[in-house]
Amino acid sequence: MTTEFTPFAALLGGSLIGVATVALMAVHGRIAGITGIVGGLLAAPTSADWAWRAAFVAGMIASPLALALMTGQMPAISVPVHPVLLAVGGFLVGIGASLGTGCTSGHGVCGISRLSARSIVATLTFMATGLVTVFVVRHVFGG
Numbered sequence: 534m535t536t537e538f539t540p541f542a543a544l545l546g547g548s549l550i551g552v553a554t555v556a557l558m559a560v561h562g563r564i565a566g567i568t569g570i571v572g573g574l575l576a577a578p579t580s581a582d583w584a585w586r587a588a589f590v591a592g593m594i595a596s597p598l599a600l601a602l603m604t605g606q607m608p609a610i611s612v613p614v615h616p617v618l619l620a621v622g623g624f625l626v627g628i629g630a631s632l633g634t635g636c637t638s639g640h641g642v643c644g645i646s647r648l649s650a651r652s653i654v655a656t657l658t659f660m661a662t663g664l665v666t667v668f669v670v671r672h673v674f675g676g
Contacts (some may be wrong), residue, residue, distance in 0.1 A: 534561065549644075553565060553589075553592075554642055554643055554646075557589070557599075558643070559584075561582070561585055562583075563582075564635075564639050564643045564644075565589075565639070565642065565643055566635050566636050566638050566639020566640070566643065567593075567636055567638045567639070567641060568627075568630040568631075568635065568636035568639065569587050569635065569636070570586050570590065571586075571590060573586055574586040574587060574590060583676070590597060594676075621634060629659075629662075633655050633658070633659075635652070635655065637656070637659050639652075640652040640655040640656050641656045644656070
């Protein structure tokens with residue numbers, strides 16, 4: 534599978550993620566880890582921080598729609614695996630996020646920028662696991 538090189542879109546998207554991360558820390562003193570945000574949203578729907586969590590998730594859902602309004606088309610998404618494998622992968626990522634006490638966004642974006650040794654190790658582990666998984670799926674199983 535080939536991917537298209539889009540430096541402007543990558544720069545814009547990365548910048549928006551950075552701004553959202555800094556804004557969440559500045560306004561609420563919270564880390565922008567998606568697993569923790571969604572987990573807190575589902576676990577305590579009556580808590581005081583439910584509104585910002587709901588707004589954060591709504592923003593993630595609305596982002597592709599906003600892009601479609603600006604460009605006239607929805608982002609192209611291709612998931613070349615069976616839905617069962619996608620569900621199993623999501624389940625395994627959830628277990629990993631739980632065991633690692635954080636997800637890729639929390640550790641990779643927020644933790645590394647704060648020079649957290651735990652987040653650096655966690656992110657290196659995510660990356661190494663992803664690298665091995667892609668190699669095995671593409672070259673051992675031929676997928």
